[in-house]
Amino acid sequence: MVDQTDHSFSVDVASRGDIDSVQGLKAEARNLSFFYGAVQALKSVNMPVYDSRVTALIGPSGCGKSTFLRCFNRMHDLTDHTRYDGEILFHPDNVNILRKSVDPIEVRMRIGMVFQKPNPFPKSIFENVAYGLRVRGEKNRSELADRVETALRDASLWEEVSGRLDSMAFNLSGGQQQRLCIARALATGPELLLFDEPTSALDPNATANIEDLIHRLREKVTILIVTHNMQQAARVSDYTAFMYLGELIEFSDTNTVFTNPNSKQTEDYITGRYG
Amino acid sequence: MIRENPSQSSVGSGSIDPGSRFAHSVGRHVGERIIEVLLFLAAFSAVAVTIAIVAILVFESTEFFKHVSLVDFLTDTQWTIMFADKHYGVLPLLAGTLVTTTVALMLAVPVGTVTAVYLSEFANPRVREVVKPTLELLAGIPTVVYGYFALLMVTPALQWFMPDLPGFNMLGPGLVIGVMIIPYVSSVAEDAMRSVPASMREGSYAMGATRMQTSLRVVVPAATSGIVAAYILGISRAFGETMVVAVAAGQQPNFTWDPREPGATITAFIVQVALGDLPHGSLEYQSIFAVGLVLVLMTLFFNVLGHLARKRFREAY
CATH class of the missing domain: 1.20.5 (Single alpha-helices involved in coiled-coils or other helix-helix interfaces)
Structure with a gap:
């Protein structure tokens, strides 16, 4: 079984074309199934997540792409009557992060997440970004100030907010709030960052900002992004996975998926014939 | 055209x-x-x-x-309207009201808040389904029952620790009023916490926060306006509470800030006078309207305070 999945990865890797031929793995899903009660939402998904690359998950509503994304930081643990089956190996540790003995808090310390709707906390801009550091017990003021500034710079928000770090986060615009949430996630130095349709609540201008940002962030952190918007997937990602009804239909480099997809279903979806 | x-x-x-x-x-x-x-x-x-x-x-x-001059009313430290030597100082009644209310809040605010945090953030649904209606049952018990509970159970129990405690005192009724208003505080505060959007909790968990950190650092601050409203509701209830104090605090207007002493509150005095056979139009009769006005003004003050607090802390999720 394991050999087979490894084999299917190598086929994908061989077909990648213009992207650098050897790229390390950050994580990989192996025969991952997921259940809400008796309903199976993911059906034996196998997929690599390449290190320092952006991987986009696309597919029609209800295809399981968000469910899949939320397996990576064990968000489903917060809901009763859910069950994982299979594994997500996280590298370099080579540990299955879905194993019961792995503490979900530890997982979330290393895998950050940005949500569909900006969800800043009812705190100041500074405290929002410092939140992750504070829950990890960081108390040193200058250390906190440094890390907050770095995170805000990385999220391209520093220029806009440096003069009012003490004002409430709710006073920011929607796009700024979303960049604040990205800064919040970046502040703790995650190895993998999950984006769940991060621009679906934003106007086109703010969307363009966030897309630029995601494109630049891949130098620092591996990114997995769910998007409804295929142009967005094409713009920001290096790899694209197409999912349908809980199954992974196709995974390849983004260029191939959009210009020469293997599967008829993928082609129908990206050309807008359904979904 | x-x-x-x-x-x-x-x-x-x-x-x-x-x-x-x-x-x-x-x-x-x-x-x-x-x-x-x-x-x-x-x-x-x-x-x-x-x-x-x-x-x-x-x-x-x-x-x-x-x-009675307004100055005497507000500054005289004796309220001896039933005696030959009459004094009309509202301070003893006001002090009694504030002492019992403070004792009640010192019990109800921490217990009510912790209960609300537990029910909203920690309890599994089955526990919540049992605890919530039971708590609300507390609010349904007639207050006169609480009064005798304070007089016959709580005060004797307190006398175990404090042998000098008189049979009539403000501590026992204050604590019992506290128990009585726990359900008001906890249920309003819990509603406020539960209406904090799930996306905010998810944001906190996704940062690697524990359930306790999420509750105390995100949910409680987000629900501040509702929690303050819960406290104000509790204060209003404690303020207006009559029977418990009338039964168990001794009905002696006593200018003291010591909850161990007997005392009377504004409401307890009103019920005492209203039940007695005072002639209509007499000064004693009119005095209950004066202290009633004080009560209404104070309740109004707390309601306005609560309103301002709600506006100040209201968050736009």
Whole structure:
């Protein structure tokens, strides 16, 4: 079984074309199934997540792409009557992060997440970004100030907010709030960052900002992004996975998926014939 | 324009063709008006009753203040209206009210808040389904029962630790009022916490926060306006509470800030006088309107405070 999945990865890797031929793995899903009660939402998904690359998950509503994304930081643990089956190996540790003995808090310390709707906390801009550091017990003021500034710079928000770090986060615009949430996630130095349709609540201008940002962030952190918007997937990602009804239909480099997809279903979806 | 558009002319002219589809609108309009007036009267009746109560309080108090100066009323430290040597200082009653309310809040605020955090953030649904109705049952017990509970159970129990505690004191009733208002505090505070959007909790968990960190650092601050409203509701309830104090605190207007001493609150005094056989129009009779006015003003003050707090802390999720 394991050999087979490894084999299917190598086929994908061989077909990648213009992207650098050897790229390390950050994580990989192996025969991952997921259940809400008796309903199976993911059906034996196998997929690599390449290190320092952006991987986009696309597919029609209800295809399981968000469910899949939320397996990576064990968000489903917060809901009763859910069950994982299979594994997500996280590298370099080579540990299955879905194993019961792995503490979900530890997982979330290393895998950050940005949500569909900006969800800043009812705190100041500074405290929002410092939140992750504070829950990890960081108390040193200058250390906190440094890390907050770095995170805000990385999220391209520093220029806009440096003069009012003490004002409430709710006073920011929607796009700024979303960049604040990205800064919040970046502040703790995650190895993998999950984006769940991060621009679906934003106007086109703010969307363009966030897309630029995601494109630049891949130098620092591996990114997995769910998007409804295929142009967005094409713009920001290096790899694209197409999912349908809980199954992974196709995974390849983004260029191939959009210009020469293997599967008829993928082609129908990206050309807008359904979904 | 040379030729008038026929459809425009029928709309533009003042009279409505009785044969047209517009004919019934007048009748419907009258119906709507009647309903609107009825609805307004229903809403206004509550306002009218409030205004009437305040008006009567003010009117009767004016009679009282014709005989007693406002300065004496506010500064005299004795309230001996039933005795030969009469003093009309509201301070003892005010102190009694504040002492019992403070004792009650010192119990109800921490217990109510912790209960709300537990029910909203930690309890599994099955536990919540049992605990919530049980708590709300506390609010349904008649207050006179609480009064005897304070007199016959709580005070004797306290006397185990404090042998010098008199049989009538403000500590016992204060604690019992605290128990009584826990369900008010916890249920309003819990509603406030539960209405914090799930996306905010998810944001916190996704940062690697524990359940406790999420509750205390995100959910409670986000629900501050509702939690403050819960406290204000608790204060109003404790303030207006009558029977517990009347039964168990001794009905002795006593200017003291020590909860171990007997005392009387504004409400306890009102019930004492209202039940006695005082002649209508006497000064003693009018005094209950004066202290009643004080009570209304203080409750109003706390309601305004609560309103301001809600506005100050309201978050736009």
